[in-house]
Amino acid sequence: AQKVTQAQTEISVVEKEDVTLDCVYETRDTTYYLFWYKQPPSGELVFLIRRNSFDEQNEISGRYSWNFQKSTSSFNFTITASQVVDSAVYFCALSERGSGNTGKLIFGQGTTLQVKP
Amino acid sequence: KAGVTQTPRYLIKTRGQQVTLSCSPISGHRSVSWYQQTPGQGLQFLFEYFSETQRNKGNFPGRFSGRQFSNSRSEMNVSTLELGDSALYLCASSLIGRDDNEQFFGPGTRLTVL
Numbered sequence: 422a423q424k425v426t427q428a429q430t431e432i433s434v435v436e437k438e439d440v441t442l443d444c445v446y447e448t449r450d451t452t453y454y455l456f457w458y459k460q461p462p463s464g465e466l467v468f469l470i471r472r473n474s475f476d477e478q479n480e481i482s483g484r485y486s487w488n489f490q491k492s493t494s495s496f497n498f499t500i501t502a503s504q505v506v507d508s509a510v511y512f513c514a515l516s517e518r519g520s521g522n523t524g525k526l527i528f529g530q531g532t533t534l535q536v537k538p
Numbered sequence: 539k540a541g542v543t544q545t546p547r548y549l550i551k552t553r554g555q556q557v558t559l560s561c562s563p564i565s566g567h568r569s570v571s572w573y574q575q576t577p578g579q580g581l582q583f584l585f586e587y588f589s590e591t592q593r594n595k596g597n598f599p600g601r602f603s604g605r606q607f608s609n610s611r612s613e614m615n616v617s618t619l620e621l622g623d624s625a626l627y628l629c630a631s632s633l634i635g636r637d638d639n640e641q642f643f644g645p646g647t648r649l650t651v652l
Contacts, residue, residue, distance in 0.1 A: 454637050464626060468641040475636065510580065516637040521542065523593045524571040524586025524635035 423448045425515050425530035434503055435537050439500075442532045444513030452518040455489065455496045460510040464487065472496060503536045504525045510534070540565065542631050542644035550650045555585070556617040561629030561646045569635030570612040572604060575626040575646070580634075584627075587612050588635050600616050624651045 427514040434440045446455065468488040470480060472489050480487045484501045500507055510533050514526040543562045551557050556622040563570050572584040583596040587606035610631075616623055626646045632639035 433618050452637070456640070458643075463645065464648075466628065466630075468642065471638065471640055478555075483587075518637045521594060522570050522637060523588065523592050524581045524632065525582070525596070525620045526571070526573075526581075526630075526641060528573075528581040 423450075423515060423517060423527050425513050425527055425529035427467070427511075427532050429447075430530070431533045433535045433537065435509050436505060437502050438536075440503050440534065440536075442511050442513075442534065444496045444529060445514070446494050446496065446499065446515050447527045448515060448517055450517040454516045455491055456514040456516065457487065457496075457498050458512045458514060459516060462509070465514065467515060469498075476490070483491050500534075503534075505536050505538055508534060508536045542642055543628060544552060544627075544629050544644035544647050546624055546647060547645065548648045548650075550609050550652065552652050553621060555619050556614060556615065558613055558615045559629075559649075561612045561614075561631075561644060563612070563629075563631030564642055567631035567633055568610050569617065569639070570606060570610065570629045571630045571632070571635070571641060572612070572614050573628045574598070575628060576624075581628070582605055584614065586635055593635065604630060615648050619651045623649065 426445045453474045455472045458466040488497045510531045513529045569588045571586040593624040606612045628646045630641035630643045632641045
């Protein structure tokens with residue numbers, strides 16, 4: 422069965438610290454996509470990154486980086502030199518290619534990140 | 539390009555009533571998905587519409603229904619409201635709803651059932 426687990430419910434760091442958000446997924450499909458979304462207090466989910474199951478290259482975008490490891494079914498997200506504006510709930514999500522799976526994201530429970538000044 | 543819009547933003551209803559929520563996708567997007575977000579269950583997929591047809595459905599009772607119009611705008615309806623239906627309802631649009639399509643989310647409708 423498909424599942425996404427974000428074991429860290431809440432993380433609190435002080436500004437400028439690096440922080441890693443963990444994501445572990447389960448799927449039987451060989452073709453799938455993984456996503457990270459950010460949900461600030463306003464409520465709207467903001468898309469951060471998409472990764473397909475055949476591309477294990479790590480990705481860096483500014484202070485954000487993602488580490489995808491198929492061998493451990495993990496897709497972890499690191500924020501370098503965190504800032505107060507990074508405070509939000511972060512969701513990892515899975516999308517499968519199997520028939521009948523259109524338009525469906527399976528979300529983890531989310532990790533609340535608090536960055537203190 | 540305008541983002542996904544949802545109306546109303548806030549709604550208060552009483553048990554037994556019904557409610558209709560509206561979602562306008564990003565121009566050119568033909569797939570609309572709906573999600574329910576609660577503190578206990580997290581984000582759960584309700585259903586997805588494409589070209590006015592429901593293509594995919596989550597594990598929700600029949601009280602939850604939806605539809606999509608020819609301009610891709612979508613509505614979802616919840617009948618006979620229960621206290622447990624209190625949640626943030628999020629709508630997301632994507633180009634065609636394929637697994638590699640990013641979904642862009644609206645601000646949500648916060649429904650409170652008293």
